[in-house]
Amino acid sequence: MDVERRIQIKVPCSSSNIGPGFDVLGLTLSMYLVLNVEIYKPQASNKDNHVTITYSGEGAEKISVSAEKNLITKSALYVLACHDIEGFPAPLRIHVDNSIPMGRGLGSSGAAVVAGVLLGDFIGNLNMTRDRILDFCLIIEKHPDNVTAALIGGFVAAYLRTLDPKDTDAPSIPHSETLDAKEVRKTNDHPPEVPEGIGHYIRLKWAKEIKAIAIIPQFEVATVTARSVLPEAYTRDDVVFNLQRLAVLTTALSVSPPNADLIFQAMQDRIHQPYRKHLIPGLPHILSSVKPQTHPGLLGICLSGAGPTILALAYDNFDHIAESITKAFAKEGIDTVVKVLEVTEDGAQVTKLSL
Numbered sequence: 198m199d200v201e202r203r204i205q206i207k208v209p210c211s212s213s214n215i216g217p218g219f220d221v222l223g224l225t226l227s228m229y230l231v232l233n234v235e236i237y238k239p240q241a242s243n244k245d246n247h248v249t250i251t252y253s254g255e256g257a258e259k260i261s262v263s264a265e266k267n268l269i270t271k272s273a274l275y276v277l278a279c280h281d282i283e284g285f286p287a288p289l290r291i292h293v294d295n296s297i298p299m300g301r302g303l304g305s306s307g308a309a310v311v312a313g314v315l316l317g318d319f320i321g322n323l324n325m326t327r328d329r330i331l332d333f334c335l336i337i338e339k340h341p342d343n344v345t346a347a348l349i350g351g352f353v354a355a356y357l358r359t360l361d362p363k364d365t366d367a368p369s370i371p372h373s374e375t376l377d378a379k380e381v382r383k384t385n386d387h388p389p390e391v392p393e394g395i396g397h398y399i400r401l402k403w404a405k406e407i408k409a410i411a412i413i414p415q416f417e418v419a420t421v422t423a424r425s426v427l428p429e430a431y432t433r434d435d436v437v438f439n440l441q442r443l444a445v446l447t448t449a450l451s452v453s454p455p456n457a458d459l460i461f462q463a464m465q466d467r468i469h470q471p472y473r474k475h476l477i478p479g480l481p482h483i484l485s486s487v488k489p490q491t492h493p494g495l496l497g498i499c500l501s502g503a504g505p506t507i508l509a510l511a512y513d514n515f516d517h518i519a520e521s522i523t524k525a526f527a528k529e530g531i532d533t534v535v536k537v538l539e540v541t542e543d544g545a546q547v548t549k550l551s552l
């Protein structure tokens with residue numbers, strides 16, 4: 198078979214929430230999901246068109262390389278189905294190289310969804326705008342923080358417009374959070390039309406000297422589990438507590454030199470972290486014991502996404518900060534991997550490669 202086109206899709210990991218910004222804030226960091234895709238000349242029948250997926254890196258031992266089961270290809274097939282294209286229109290070879298650890302709160306599923314929607318867009322020659330691509334990502338992932346950051350890049354605040362459940366809950370949509378769950382039903386129904394203008398976002402400024410230390414425990418917490426422990430309703434005090442901090446934080450993280458006391462207090466949260474402590478041994482102790490006063494250079498500390506990774510924002514003394522958090526996890530019998538990551542400006546990229 199002749200290779201007709203060759204592309205690379207590169208999507209960054211993301212850390213969401215940043216303390217009080219539950220389901221609002223996302224930040225892209227320098228760790229990536231990369232797809233190298235070879236597209237062959239279309240064959241006579243779509244049904245015979247074959248997809249070969251190979252996979253290396255994080256998740257290689259557990260992620261399915263069947264196009265019907267893999268979140269990346271399922272997302273691409275969903276985009277195609279929404280445009281009345283059944284299956285991949287041409288034979289494909291996809292090599293996935295993934296550096297984003299899974300189930301750790303670093304947006305691996307968001308990156309997979311963004312990569313899949315971009316793949317569907319390219320393969321189907323759909324030429325969707327970034328905003329339309331975001332609509333598809335949001336229908337699959339449902340919360341906007343990870344996918345918006347991964348697609349757009351940088352420090353991003355996002356909200357969704359209110360949607361009708363008939364547009365969002367159909368079993369034909371490959372919802373990323375329930376993909377592995379048993380109750381997901383197979384269906385051949387045509388997916389409902391994706392509403393336009395679902396996601397709204399703004400890129401926020403980020404002070405260049407602030408880096409992100411990710412202390413990544415060696416166990417997974419599925420986002421669906423970490424969301425299931427959250428209450429349906431909150432007190433007015435708790436909502437106001439988060440709103441006040443969120444508003445201050447979005448600007449505090451843009452100011453050079455950064456104000457550690459302001460940022461540390463503005464990264465406190467009452468909406469999700471307290472409820473997730475049972476899933477992450479040592480969490481309350483870590484969040485309350487590692488402070489700018491005890492660890493100069495530290496600006497703030499929070500759960501990354503739904504956890505279990507801890508995200509420490511800092512401009513200096515990265516090793517000392519990381520060591521304290523690593524030791525606190527070790528006391529709970531938990532091994533960790535530490536990464537000092539840059540906050541990146543670029544979101545997902547699709548690059549045409551030479552043949």
Ligand SMILES: Nc1ncnc2c1ncn2[C@@H]1O[C@H](COP(=O)(O)OP(=O)(O)O)[C@@H](O)[C@H]1O
Pocket residue numbers: 230256260267268269293295298299300301302303304305306307309373374376377418419420421502503
């Ligand atoms: N590169 C990938 N390829 C296929 N599926 C992926 C990939 N990355 C993540 N996923 C899917 O997303 C799940 C993890 O998502 P989630 O629980 O939301 O954690 P995270 O915090 O890493 O996003 C995995 O179990 C897998 O089903």
Ligand SMILES: N[C@@H](CCOP(=O)(O)O)C(=O)O
Pocket residue numbers: 211212213214219220221301302303304305306307340342343420423424469501502503504
């Ligand atoms: N706002 C979401 C973010 C989930 O991020 P992930 O990286 O853990 O997938 C949440 O807190 O549930």
